[in-house]
Amino acid sequence: MNELLQQKIDLLPDRPGSYQMKDKDGTIIYVGKAKSLVKRVKQYFTRPQVGKVQRMVSEITDFDIIETNSEKEALLLEINLIQKYYPKYNILLKDGKMYPYIAVKKSGMPYLKIAHKATERKIYDYFGPYPNSSSAYKVINILNLCYPVMEAERNKDSSNLYRYLQQLTDPSYLKDGKVDPETVRKKVIAFLNGDTSQVISNYREKMNQAAEALDFERAEEFKEKIQDIEHIASSQKIMMKDRVDRDVFAYSTREGYISMLFLLYRKGILLGKNLYVNEIQEDIREEISSAIVQFYAAHPKPKELIIADTALQDELSAALDLDVIVPTRGLKKDLLMMALDNAKQGLDQHFMTARLEDDNIALLTELKEKLHMDRLPLEIELFDNAHTQGQDAVGGMVTYINGQKAPQLYRRFNIRQPNRADDMASMKEVIFRRCTRIVHDGLKAPDLIIVDGGTIQVEAATEAMRASGIKGVKLAGLVKNDKHETNSLMDGDTGELIPLDKKSPLFFLLMRMQDEVHRYAITTHRTMRAKSLFSTFFDGIPGIGPKKKERLLDAYPTMESLLNVTLGELEQLTDSRSATLIMDKINSLKVEQKRIDATVERAASQKRES
Missing domain, CATH: 1.10.150.20 (5' to 3' exonuclease, C-terminal subdomain)
Structure with missing residues (x-):
């Protein structure tokens, strides 16, 4: 401990507050809270530390404090500072899944739209949340078909309004021969609140009428809509009869890691979960309280929160201004145990993934040796291209980090060269553009580039890399035999063909990579082709x-x-x-x-x- 730290610790008050640890550059690397600032901060430097805490303490050269009047204030201040500075040693909850709502306009015709916050605009009423956007859109499509006058008036298509009214599945919202927006609103809101009986009845009547008229295609359409509605209704089956918005929180620890899980119930329905796994840094209770308050700073609060720890009940209730319950029996206890099982499973999955990464490192070490590389190919980029007789030609690039897919790093390239049916020219263009971008923008280069092909593809890629000026990146190709089966690697530096054992784990890893880049290139091409046709x-x-x-x-x-x-x-x-x-x-x-x-x-x- 340096002299400055010792002097500042001696001056610390025995009061609640927040402390901010800094490194040699003055960057805040950790934010914490304490009932007693002097006792809490002193512990870092007087007690033996291990793991992540030990690493953090070794970097601390200074700290600041902010005194507060209560532990509640200290907790809320801690969250604000974490969200402001994103310290590297704090548990930072990445944004959890945000569930969509259906927004219904309050005045005039009740237009429908998707919203991801239930407080977006005051001119709308909000219903939901729904499990995903596709579910919400399906509901909107059903309602727009059932009450198409909403879309007719939105499009200002008065010339077709009469025909719309003639085709209405439910024409009962006409008042004195005119559309009554309030009647439409009541029917739409009833449906969104779970009363699907009237809409189903109207669809069933139309289905029967179409069948009697021998219009079986039309009858089948109405039957499909009825099935869609029944599926939506069954997916919203109430699990908690009181229909209260509540979350259930549980956690599990293992080998220095903690998993924290939120089960989200809305109107009694299990909507989904948010799971976070992090290395343990602080006292577990302090980490949990900080994480829970941080979570609700970014997500809507329910009416009640179920937890297992009575020691946190009062603190969280005061900080969040909601009912915090610690059940001892009954259905709520069962929900808590289910959340605990999910938290344990999430932690098990984390360690399983970690073991998989260890296995992949062993395979990448084998790949390094086969290609005579001077470092592990921890980041690999693979390339392929696709087109239809030269039309909508596209190049695809997929990235693997530590042997696992990194879809956020995938890239597509619209082929620019005139002869787009020339696969070698396309390959050369794509790799040249990628490598030039890395060189000019100072991006991190991959350790290894793999092309899907043999000698011709490798030569094209070699020319492109040389022209781009990129340095220190290994090149290889996946080569097929006379039976059209991948059986070897080609070293881009020497042209050496390196046989692959088709029963080896390394072979299967490379085949997964080859299949993925092919899938991505083909899928991207199909999307481009569809857009061209669609326009x-x-x-x-x-x-x-x-x-x-x-x-x-x-x-x-x-x-x-x-x-x-x-x-x-x-x-x-x-x-x-x-x-x-x-x-x-x-x-x-x-x-x-x-x-x-x-x-x-x-x-x-x-x-x-x-």
């Missing part, structure tokens, strides 16, 4: 002008959503003749897409075999 899809269809095209693109913003549309849904947005023509084009496109996908797959396979 001009409605062009040339009789009866579809600019306004109708805009309305259709608003309703179906992606090719995926358009390919799943039904004739009945199209007839809600345009006349029957145009809807039929659109449906015919969709069906033709599906057939063509299957043919093109097969062509792309064959071309990619032939390229890898060369």
Whole structure:
């Protein structure tokens, strides 16, 4: 301990407050709270420390304090400082999953939209949260189909309003021959509150009418909507009859690590969980209280929180201003035990992943030796490209860190060179652009680049890397034999073919990497191709002008959503003749897409075999 630290410790008060530990650069590396600042801070330097705490203490050269009037104030101040400075030795809870709500406009026609905060704007009422965005969108689509007048008025399409009203699944919201927004609102809100009976009844009546008219396709559409509604209703089955918003918190410790789990119940329904695993730094109770308050600084608070530790009950209740319950029996105790099981499972998963990383390090060591590298290939980038007869050509790059996928580092490259059917020119362009970006922007270079192919691909990649000026990056290729099976590595420096044992763990790791870069390139190409087709899809269809095209693109913003549309849904947005023509084009496109996908797959396979 340096002299400055000793002098400052001698002056510390015996009062609650927050302390901020600093390193030699003056950076705050840890923020803590204490009932007694003098006792807590002195412990760091007078007691033996191990692990993460020992590492932190070795870096401390100074500290500051802020006195508070109470432990509650100290806790809240600690959270504010953690969120301000993000100290490296504090437990930092990454943003947990934010669950979507459906927002219903309070005045006028009750337009619906997705919101990720239930307090976004005061002009909306909020319903939810829902497990994911797709569930929320499905509910909105059902309601818009059931009450299409909402979309009709939003689009200001008065010319089609009468036809919309004729096709309404539930026309009972007309008042004196006019649309009554308040009646629509009541029906929509009833549905969002769980009363699906009226909507199902209306759909069932329409289904029967269509069947009697021998319009079986239309009847099937209504049947599918009924099944969607019933699925939504069953997924919202109440688990807690009191329908209270509550969270359940539990934790588990093992070998210097702690897992902290929140189970989230909304209106009695188990919505999901947020799990955090961190190395233990402080007293466990202090870490837990800090983590819980930090969690609710970023997430909506429930009405009550269930925990296991009575010592934290009063502190958390005061800091969070909510009911904190420590159950001893009954259903709430069962919920707590379930949360504890999940916390233990999360910690087990953490150690399993850590063991997997250890296994991968052993395989990467073997790869290093085979390629005569001077360091472990901890970061590997793999490249592949895909196109359809030169159209929508794209290059894909996937990244592996410590032998595991790192999707956040994946990159795609739209091929720019004119002969986009030339795989070697495309490979050269993609690797040149990637390596040039690394050199010019000072990015961290990978340890190893692997191309999907043999001599020709490796030579193209070598030329690109040399032209970019990148240094210190190893190159290798995955090579196939005469039976079109990957069986060896090519050393990019020497051209040496290195046989691979097809039963070895290293071979399986490389095959997973090869399959992943191929999947990513093909998927990216298909997405690009779909966008190209989609942008001009409605062009040339009789009866579809600019306004109708805009309305259709608003309703179906992606090719995926358009390919799943039904004739009945199209007839809600345009006349029957145009809807039929659109449906015919969709069906033709599906057939063509299957043919093109097969062509792309064959071309990619032939390229890898060369």
